[in-house]
Amino acid sequence: MAMHENDHSEALKARIKSPKRASRRVSMLLGAVALGALSTGALLQSTFDVGPAPAYAQNLSAQVPTANPAGFADVVDHVKPAVVSVRVKVAVEGASAEGLDLRQFGLPEGSPFERFFRRFGEEDQRGQRPAPRRFGEAQGSGFFISADGYVVTNNHVVEKAREVEIQTDDGKTYSAKVVGTDPKTDLALLKVDEGGKFPYVSFASGTPRVGDWVLAVGNPFGLGGTVTAGIVSARGRDIGAGPYDDFLQVDAAVNRGNSGGPTFNTSGEVVGVNTAIASPSGGNVGIAFAIPAETVQKVVAEIKDHGTVRRGYLGVQIQPINEGIAEGLGLKEAKGAIVARVEDGSPAAKAGIKSGDAILAVDGQEVKNARELARDIAGFAPGRTVDITVWRGGKKSDISVTLATMPGEKTASAESGEEQAGRLGLSLAPSGSVDGVDKDGVVVVGVEPGSPAEERGLRTGDVIVTVGGKKVETPQDVRQAVTELRKEGRKAVLMQVETASGARFVALPLA
Incomplete structure (x- = not known):
């Protein structure tokens, strides 16, 4: 029995908006499937003749529908142009002189020879200077969700990005900016800088059932445009990745580089975003996890409208x-x-x-x-x-x-106090403006990826109590204290910070 030529393509076009249209003939080999089932049934009956089943028993296998697509080529043709490779430039730190102890040379701290040793005394055993800061690249996947260039990917793909580029299926490369991220669900929203009408895909309105066919499209190991197929293995998985775990488990092959890529149903709708795998070796073993489309839609809408996720x-x-x-x-x-x-x-x-x-x-x-x-x-x-x-x-x-x-999340009344001059990489707000914070001081409401603050372990939700030994209550207090320390010639600012695990002191470099 053959379907009409445009039946499957028309159904896809109703859900997938793309400038590229394609349709192919799809055949259903139901006769062969049914024949195989009958032959197998006859063999089992003759080999294992256990008599008639009890009246209360039901043969569930006999009730399962057998109509499945012979292939996924039509679906792939429609959705593949909307899937992109995400390339991220990240800073790779070389050896640092930050921890050089001059006392090992018999010199007190602040010695006139300090500058000399900072420049020449840090050579390793081979007589080589420490490597300067350099940049590396990371890769992931993503997909367009609108014609004007919004792209969904994982937070862990772009969280330390200095620059972000996306490469489309036809080989074109565009620069993109990070609109916002949500580490708690590991999602990020990007926006392509260049305007245009990009092919995009839609989210599924319903939740897939266990056993439904799914397709994963992405950039595993840098091999862009890779398609794999499998089924939904389970729903509602908690893998300890975050406080709101509710993953789909799929057995489609997902590997490094697939992160942020979409999982499609056979109608070409996005049912999830590939995020993690369970593997002792780091490669595919048939256990992958995707963030459900319902969660993705809510988070993306919050980021697009507010720049952050309000909970x-x-x-x-x-x-x-x-x-x-x-x-x-x-x-x-x-x-x-x-x-x-x-x-x-x-x-x-x-x-x-x-x-x-x-x-x-x-x-x-x-x-x-x-x-x-x-x-x-x-x-x-x-x-x-x-x-x-x-x-x-x-x-x-x-x-x-x-x-x-939610405590630690930026509120509408939070006063921005990012320390730009010192490049500390902090966004601050008075503790009284952030609900749920019961400590006096200034709350960290944002930490710039790759900044000195992030490198020293400062996190969103931490409360800065003192800066340079002085109590602070507003972001202006922090800026003023930093400015005064810089005028005094200090090379670092010492902050007393209250965290979820207790109090500690953090020294941030001012140079």
Whole structure:
């Protein structure tokens, strides 16, 4: 039985917007498939004759549809022009004189010979000078999601980028800028600098089923335009990559360089973004993970509209409800999440949620486990009021909570205080302007990739308490302190920083 020539192509055209159109004849060899099934069935019956099945049993295999496409060439022809290779230039640091200890030469710190040793005393055993800063390249994949040049890829592909280029399927190269990234879901949005009408693809509106065919297109090992096929192996995988893990597991061949590339269904719609593989060797073993299209659409829309991803914040520490906890609480099922701790001053505390409450639903939607609750709350915009269904004292009750902004994320009122003159690579905001921060000081709301701040371990959410021994409360305080230290001839600024793991001092170079 053969399909009409344009049936499959017309269905693809309705979903995929591309200046290149193609259609080919696709044949369905159902007769041969059915014959093979009958022959196999006869063999099994004669070899394993176990008598008639019980009346209550069902032969599930006999009910499975057998109509599958004979190939994927038409799908590939339509979607391939929208998939790109992402090339990133990153700084590669050579040996540094930062840690040179002059005392090993019997000289005190600040000696007049310091400059001499900084220039000539750092030679290694071969008498060679340390290598200067140089640049290397990294490669990944991506895909156009709009005709005006927006490209989706992984955050880890571009997080330390100095320059970004994309190469299209027809060999053309364009420079691109990073619009924004979201490390928590490992997604990034790029924008091609040059205008034009680029071929692009659309996201699938539904979630694929386990067993559905999928195609991975990308740039493995620098081999651009590579297509592999497989099926959806599982859904909802938590691989410990981030707080909102909800991956599709696929068995299509995915390797290094496929990161950021799309996974398509047989209709040419994007069902996921390839992100990680499970492999003892680093190569494909048939276990790959893709970020679901639903998550990608939400994150990309937030980045495009706001430059960052705004997430709702409830302010509780939670843990899963197991059988023992459910029995102790009087719950019939081990579902939901129990509140282990309520953060002071958080939305949950203000609304009256208490430690020991079991959260069962959010806005009427059942919560299956703690991980799902975290994703649900993060999916709401800050300022949104939601109804939290809790189990307390043997009965259910609904509590209305107005969510705040996730601590450490930049808010609309955050005052930019990036230290440009010193090239420290920090974006700062007063602690009072960032919800959930209960420490006095200045909050780090952004760290420039490859900057001295990143190299010294400063992270978003850290709170700077003092700079050069002086307390700071605003970004202006930080700038002023840095300026004064520079006038004094200091080569580094010492900052006292409060982090999630405790307090520490960080020295950032001023030169």
